[in-house]
Amino acid sequence: MAARYEHAALGPEQTRIPPGHAWNRLPALGAGCAALGVVGCAILGPGNPKQFFFSWLVSFLFFLSLALGALFFVLIQYAAQGGWGIVVRRIGETTFATIPALAVLFLPLLLGLHDLYSWSVPGAAEHDALLQWKAPYLNVPFFLIRAAIFFVVWGGMGLWYYRGSSGQDVTGDPAVSARLRRFAGPCIIVLAVTQSFGAIDWIMSLTPHWYSTMFGVYFFAGSFVGFIALLSIVSAAMLRAGLLDTVITAEHLHDIGKLLFAFTAFWAYIAFSQFFLIWYANLPEETIWYRARLEGSWEAVSILLMAGHFGVPFFYLMGRDVKRRATTLAIGGVWLLAMHFVDLYWQVMPTLHAEGVRPSVLDVAAFLAVGGCFVGAAGWLMRRQALVPLRDPRLAESLAFENA
Amino acid sequence: MPFDSLRSLTARLPLVNRLPVGPYYGILAEFATPTDLFHACERVRDAGFTKWDAHTPFPVHGLEKAMGLPRSLLPWIVLGMALIGAAAGFGLQVWVHMVAYPLVISGKPFFSWPAFIPITFEVSVLFAAFGAVFGMLALNRLPMHYHPLFRSRLFEQVTDNAFFISIESWDPQFDPTATGKLLQSLGARSVELVES
Numbered sequence: 001m002a003a004r005y006e007h008a009a010l011g012p013e014q015t016r017i018p019p020g021h022a023w024n025r026l027p028a029l030g031a032g033c034a035a036l037g038v039v040g041c042a043i044l045g046p047g048n049p050k051q052f053f054f055s056w057l058v059s060f061l062f063f064l065s066l067a068l069g070a071l072f073f074v075l076i077q078y079a080a081q082g083g084w085g086i087v088v089r090r091i092g093e094t095t096f097a098t099i100p101a102l103a104v105l106f107l108p109l110l111l112g113l114h115d116l117y118s119w120s121v122p123g124a125a126e127h128d129a130l131l132q133w134k135a136p137y138l139n140v141p142f143f144l145i146r147a148a149i150f151f152v153v154w155g156g157m158g159l160w161y162y163r164g165s166s167g168q169d170v171t172g173d174p175a176v177s178a179r180l181r182r183f184a185g186p187c188i189i190v191l192a193v194t195q196s197f198g199a200i201d202w203i204m205s206l207t208p209h210w211y212s213t214m215f216g217v218y219f220f221a222g223s224f225v226g227f228i229a230l231l232s233i234v235s236a237a238m239l240r241a242g243l244l245d246t247v248i249t250a251e252h253l254h255d256i257g258k259l260l261f262a263f264t265a266f267w268a269y270i271a272f273s274q275f276f277l278i279w280y281a282n283l284p285e286e287t288i289w290y291r292a293r294l295e296g297s298w299e300a301v302s303i304l305l306m307a308g309h310f311g312v313p314f315f316y317l318m319g320r321d322v323k324r325r326a327t328t329l330a331i332g333g334v335w336l337l338a339m340h341f342v343d344l345y346w347q348v349m350p351t352l353h354a355e356g357v358r359p360s361v362l363d364v365a366a367f368l369a370v371g372g373c374f375v376g377a378a379g380w381l382m383r384r385q386a387l388v389p390l391r392d393p394r395l396a397e398s399l400a401f402e403n404a
Numbered sequence: 405m406p407f408d409s410l411r412s413l414t415a416r417l418p419l420v421n422r423l424p425v426g427p428y429y430g431i432l433a434e435f436a437t438p439t440d441l442f443h444a445c446e447r448v449r450d451a452g453f454t455k456w457d458a459h460t461p462f463p464v465h466g467l468e469k470a471m472g473l474p475r476s477l478l479p480w481i482v483l484g485m486a487l488i489g490a491a492a493g494f495g496l497q498v499w500v501h502m503v504a505y506p507l508v509i510s511g512k513p514f515f516s517w518p519a520f521i522p523i524t525f526e527v528s529v530l531f532a533a534f535g536a537v538f539g540m541l542a543l544n545r546l547p548m549h550y551h552p553l554f555r556s557r558l559f560e561q562v563t564d565n566a567f568f569i570s571i572e573s574w575d576p577q578f579d580p581t582a583t584g585k586l587l588q589s590l591g592a593r594s595v596e597l598v599e600s
Binding site: 272275276279280282318320402 | 465466479483510511512518519521522
């Protein structure tokens with residue numbers, strides 16, 4: 001009738017990238033893009049350091065948000081004891097295993113703290129009562145300690161879950177699943193807190209007089225949409241490349257699409273909630289952030305986000321058939337991933353360019369540099385492990401998964 | 405005859421109960437297990453019957469595919485109602501704030517569309533929910549106060565532990581004896597000709 005629970009035997013050609021396959025060249029491709037980006041930054045950066053640091057910040061946040069979204073996805077799969085997602089869990093694990101690389105990519109920002117964050121400039125709080133009041137939190141040493149804690153925590157959790165899952169490929173020990181599930185709940189709480197303060201430190205403090213208690217949730221919403229979009233793209237790309245051919249089915253794509261649809265709506269809900277309360281109260285200390293993003297051509301970007309990050313994808317992903325076909329789902333994923341980048345760009349850049357959107361070659365160079373490292377690291381990791389958790393006790397259930 | 409012409413009229417309406425025109429309602433076949441029912445449904449579907457139904461005490465996974473049922477109209481009803489609801493909610497607020505009670509609230513303009521969003525969303529969800537519930541009932545022709553199968557002794561077990569296929573007599577392929585034999589051959593535990 002419906003689900004078949006007999007043990008599925010997956011052959012090596014189904015579970016690893018075959019030798020000679022194009023995807024073996026992903027690390028090289030990533031390294032090439034990174035080299036190009038670094039050269040671009042090295043040439044153009046010194047002439048325009050502020051632009052460089054802001055561009056680097058946007059690209060860094062984009063790829064970090066994907067990694068953190070991946071970590072959250074894997075954690076909730078364990079915590080909720082979900083069965084359907086096991087075949088795609090390795091994609092999430094590979095994505096967050098790049099966090100150590102991203103920690104290194106954070107370092108260039110430390111050279112530009114004074115360019116990015118006005119509160120970090122010595123003497124900034126001298127005539128500013130609000131900055132004085134916030135100084136116990138907004139000071140460079142504490143900022144650096146927090147950043148170190150974030151990367152240690154994220155990297156540590158990521159490593160623990162990655163090692164646990166890939167170790168289970170070899171041992172097949174079901175106790176691993178139980179252990180990873182038991183700690184998933186606390187890890188989610190730790191991730192939520194550290195992610196919120198990361199967003200507050202790195203994005204919200206760009207406008208140090210401004211605050212929004214919803215900001216952490218806003219960053220999370222965007223990052224989760226970003227990762228699920230990435231998941232849909234990678235799944236579709238793998239199927240097209242002949243990897244995991246019978247393993248990822250229309251049923252899994254359907255569920256990925258449902259998550260993408262749901263969290264697009266969730267993002268819109270959070271984004272609107274944050275805006276609405278500030279708009280309604282109309283208090284100057286809160287409205288400055290949105291006023292800045294309705295200035296000049298930033299207004300067009302705001303409208304683009306409303307229509308493009310919510311309006312269009314919501315109706316596009318509504319239909320059942322769109323979500324079940326790899327190509328149509330991946331189109332939605334690519335679109336939303338692009339919109340997630342626009343969202344982060346819109347959050348960060350108005351601090352540098354108040355008059356309007358000023359695209360720069362450094363935006364592209366930074367994206368290539370950070371993105372190349374990210375893709376290269378992920379590609380390298382993909383070659384070293386099986387593409388699915390081979391001996392997860394519930395793999396057969398995931399392979400036979402059918403939507404009702 | 406006036407009564408017959410009325411009946412032929414209602415026969416064309418999708419949501420009105422159609423009662424059979426002959427002496428029989430149809431054939432009822434009982435199966436012992438959901439698996440038997442599932443395979444029998446596939447065979448009945450493949451045999452080309454169109455006016456038939458399966459009856460089970462609990463949902464059987466995949467049965468709608470085994471029966472060859474077309475995709476439901478309900479999602480479109482829900483979407484339509486959601487759009488109507490959004491328009492209704494938004495329109496209500498536009499009328500209230502611009503025509504009926506144009507008051508300056510909190511320094512905001514009369515047409516303050518951000519403030520209209522929560523209610524628009526909620527009314528849209530409300531209409532969509534109504535569409536889903538009442539649409540589902542309507543498509544299932546519920547409430548159905550009478551159905552010829554209720555008079556079958558055999559059918560009393562349908563909410564308990566028995567699984568049934570009923571083929572209605574106005575199916576073009578229906579034949580009182582042949583259809584019964586077919587269902588018997590598909591593994592039916594008992595077959596009954598139900599009178600209308």
